[in-house]
Amino acid sequence: MSSTGNTYDDFKSGYVAIVGAPNAGKSTLLNRLLGEKISITSKKPQTTRNRILGVMHRPGAQIVFIDTPGIFKARDTLNLRIVDTALAAIDEADLILFVLDAAHPDPTSEYFLAQRLQKQERPVIVALNKIDQIEKTDLLAIIQKWSTEYYFEVIIPISAVEGTQIEQMTTAMQNMLPSGPPYFPEDALTDLSERFIAAEMIRESIFRLTGEEIPYATAVTVDTFKEEKKGRLVKIEATIHLERGSQKGIIIGKDGSKLKRIGIESRKKIEHMLDTRVFLKLFVRTQKNWRKDTRALRKFGY
Numbered sequence: 001m002s003s004t005g006n007t008y009d010d011f012k013s014g015y016v017a018i019v020g021a022p023n024a025g026k027s028t029l030l031n032r033l034l035g036e037k038i039s040i041t042s043k044k045p046q047t048t049r050n051r052i053l054g055v056m057h058r059p060g061a062q063i064v065f066i067d068t069p070g071i072f073k074a075r076d077t078l079n080l081r082i083v084d085t086a087l088a089a090i091d092e093a094d095l096i097l098f099v100l101d102a103a104h105p106d107p108t109s110e111y112f113l114a115q116r117l118q119k120q121e122r123p124v125i126v127a128l129n130k131i132d133q134i135e136k137t138d139l140l141a142i143i144q145k146w147s148t149e150y151y152f153e154v155i156i157p158i159s160a161v162e163g164t165q166i167e168q169m170t171t172a173m174q175n176m177l178p179s180g181p182p183y184f185p186e187d188a189l190t191d192l193s194e195r196f197i198a199a200e201m202i203r204e205s206i207f208r209l210t211g212e213e214i215p216y217a218t219a220v221t222v223d224t225f226k227e228e229k230k231g232r233l234v235k236i237e238a239t240i241h242l243e244r245g246s247q248k249g250i251i252i253g254k255d256g257s258k259l260k261r262i263g264i265e266s267r268k269k270i271e272h273m274l275d276t277r278v279f280l281k282l283f284v285r286t287q288k289n290w291r292k293d294t295r296a297l298r299k300f301g302y
């Protein structure tokens with residue numbers, strides 16, 4: 001690359017929107033591609049709520065991934081926002097990575113999204129994920145279906161968890177991206193703040209450790225984030241917001257045991273991310289029906 005000629009003929013760079021049904025494995029795939037955990041994941045659908053940006057650096061290319069919430073039929077205001085976030089990412093992208101759960105298809109969401117992707121101009125790579133969970137003969141039938149019913153550029157079977165065919169998929173993406181200068185500095189991983197990721201890690205623990213409506217009725221804000229002892233300790237105070245008073249007891253648990261587990265688990269993840277010791281203090285509050293309240297949604301970052 002020359003700094004005067006500005007010729008980037010040999011360098012590829014662009015935005016890739018990762019879209020798919022809830023639970024297809026989009027966030028797991030992003031973390032796998034980056035080799036770092038920046039997007040939270042869980043067994044439950046609709047874990048991701050925001051647009052999560054991650055930058056991959058390769059010889060000859062910079063690929064900017066946008067992880068999105070799953071596309072599904074939204075009912076309340078929060079969910080309408082979530083689906084809008086996902087659909088907006090498609091319009092910003094140079095290339096679409098359409099992730100499907102080959103082991104547990106979600107025909108309604110997949111059909112809706114496939115129709116939509118067929119109607120736009122950007123090239124689409126179909127990643128048939130979770131092939132570690134299916135038989136080879138079933139996989140062939142799925143490939144057959146997706147290659148005959150639609151016209152997508154590439155169909156590639158992968159496993160985000162096991163790392164199968166990730167390199168092949170990345171090479172295919174690189175080849176399909178436009179030539180041009182990188183968008184981000186060469187050490188950039190994400191545009192998200194450590195504060196935001198810390199709040200997400202707490203939310204991930206809540207998804208893992210509570211059931212029913214609780215994860216969906218929860219938002220997390222980080223109220224203070226202070227470096228101490230020359231950066232060797234970070235003090236974080238965060239609030240878990242719930243929709244109803246009756247949910248408080250569930251999150252806190254018997255003698256505070258549940259909240260304690262959430263605190264310990266998320267602290268460990270945040271310590272790993274920041275590579276420092278973390279002192280984490282959690283508070284629990286109710287903000288009545290926040291999922292329908294536009295002001296509360298804004299306050300919580302949605």
Ligand SMILES: Nc1nc2c(ncn2[C@@H]2O[C@H](COP(=O)(O)OP(=O)(O)O)[C@@H](O)[C@H]2O)c(=O)[nH]1
Pocket residue numbers: 020021022023024025026027028029040041042043044045046047048070129130131132133158159160161162
């Ligand atoms: N067996 C298997 N599970 C996977 C794979 N990719 C993701 N998962 C699991 O699928 C669930 C949903 O993953 P997540 O990344 O949160 O999905 P998202 O909603 O599309 O972002 C999690 O429990 C993941 O561990 C895979 O390749 N194989």
Ligand SMILES: [Mg+2]
Pocket residue numbers: 026027028040041047048068069070
């Ligand atoms: Mg996700």
